[in-house]
Amino acid sequence: GEKRIAIYGKGGIGKSTTVANLSAALSNQDLKVMVIGCDPKADTTRTLYGQRLPTIINTIEENKNPSLEDIVFKGYNDILCTESGGPKPGVGCAGRGVIVAMKNLEKLNAFDEDLDVRFYDVLGDVVCGGFSVPLRKDYADEVYIVSSGEYMSLYAANNISRGIKKLKGNLSGIILNKRNVLNEEDIVSIFAEKIGTKVVGVIDRSHLIQDAELDAKTVVEKYPESVEAELYSVLAENILNNNEKSTPEPMDEDEFEDFFKS
Amino acid sequence: GEKRIAIYGKGGIGKSTTVANLSAALSNQDLKVMVIGCDPKADTTRTLYGQRLPTIINTIEENKNPSLEDIVFKGYNDILCTESGGPKPGVGCAGRGVIVAMKNLEKLNAFDEDLDVRFYDVLGDVVCGGFSVPLRKDYADEVYIVSSGEYMSLYAANNISRGIKKLKGNLSGIILNKRNVLNEEDIVSIFAEKIGTKVVGVIDRSHLIQDAELDAKTVVEKYPESVEAELYSVLAENILNNNEKSTPEPMDEDEFEDFFKS
Ligand SMILES: Nc1ncnc2c1ncn2[C@@H]1O[C@H](COP(=O)(O)OP(=O)(O)O)[C@@H](O)[C@H]1O
Ligand SMILES: Nc1ncnc2c1ncn2[C@@H]1O[C@H](COP(=O)(O)OP(=O)(O)O)[C@@H](O)[C@H]1O
Ligand code: SF4
Ligand SMILES: [Mg+2]
């Protein structure tokens, strides 16, 4: 059956980079993948398609009845790519793009595609409005949080876990995207354990990933023989084989502060 | 008259640190200052009060009719401190804390205090719901954006500018809080110029600021003779003397990408 996976995390932590590279790695195993950007930044699919896609919310503004080809595009290895986008800042709920996108994708039967993996890349700085929609069972069955070992990132991860728990969802694991903090792997492993989950994979910080991105490519496409590409293949494998998920046990504020101090 | 200032910027960029230290610096000039935290992280006032304050939204949950003393507290040099807080993630709009806070502060005449400066420290990762409330003229007359020279931070600053423009507000300047990026001062100066504003002050990255924070103090309180404390005094002076504001001219997406590439 199709694996439907929502990826959350603090803004700038590496969700889009992780989703794009994971998708590329999975496509190299001949799996059919779809990527749905749910961040107003609308740049998850840029390295898969080669440039920024028009967003669903912008397309709808000009054309009330778009066809599927107007909003879903084929990228690297035929990965299906689409971007929700967001309304203009200051104009209503920033998450409205996600809500509009889901409605239109459903209407056009985009979710009926015969897929192996579907990713939602979701803004995680606030867990509300449209941004909490992919946490619901009708959209995703698994949730991963991308985090580094930095305070701000783990604070956001803990917050996202609160949202998951509130919405009766499950957490499948944490993807450690390193920022070269001291003892980073230990910090994040202990954090994962404390909230009742585990680290499902580690991606090292690397110039090569940024190099490829400047070229609007994933590192998996541009440097397929690299250690970086291999790390994404390993992560992809771990995710495909991961059947564990749990109701997260977020830390309350004092617990989180104590955890970070020690 | 009272200067009412809203401080925006990407999560983690240094808004709370800047607001707390600015307030401490201003209080050392015998000015009466009030700080209103409008970020669900609710930690703007921790270094002024010495510990995390109970939030207005949590206080209301237990006591429908709080007194002013239940929600506004005196910190360092009698700076008035209050935290909006946020609802639990996944439960409605994250900005609801700000809306509830404003309502209760008004009801209790907190805004009738005889003040010289009032700061709102506002989450800037999305500009919607309660988080856009401090942009309205009934709350603040001036808006500053805290930013580093990093792509993500300037992207957020550009986004916030779109929100300000949409809500017919003004931008008074950018506060550069350095992250030691190459050519940081030039990058941020050029960005400021492009969106029709200017850099109003620069704060260097410094361990001493974090050292004081671990002690739940501002660097202005803990190390009053330091270069760091002096930088905040200079910034405070620049802000007090700044009477220029402008409707921001946010860059569209392609402009922003080109600006960053060059
Ligand atoms: N493992 C990594 N090594 C080096 N750079 C990275 C890595 N992961 C992400 N980045 C860079 O960090 C920036 C933010 O990543 P992005 O995926 O856009 O974050 P998000 O989608 O969470 O906002 C991008 O410029 C990206 O190239
Ligand atoms: N100029 C600086 N030098 C060193 N550390 C800083 C500086 N400004 C902020 N920080 C640190 O960065 C972190 C985030 O700052 P904070 O003010 O909480 O961000 P925000 O309120 O924008 O989310 C804090 O740990 C703070 O101590
Ligand atoms: S629900 Fe969340 S995204 Fe929507 S207006 Fe409120 S803060 Fe913004
Ligand atoms: Mg992204």
Ligand SMILES: [Mg+2]
């Ligand atoms: Mg803050």
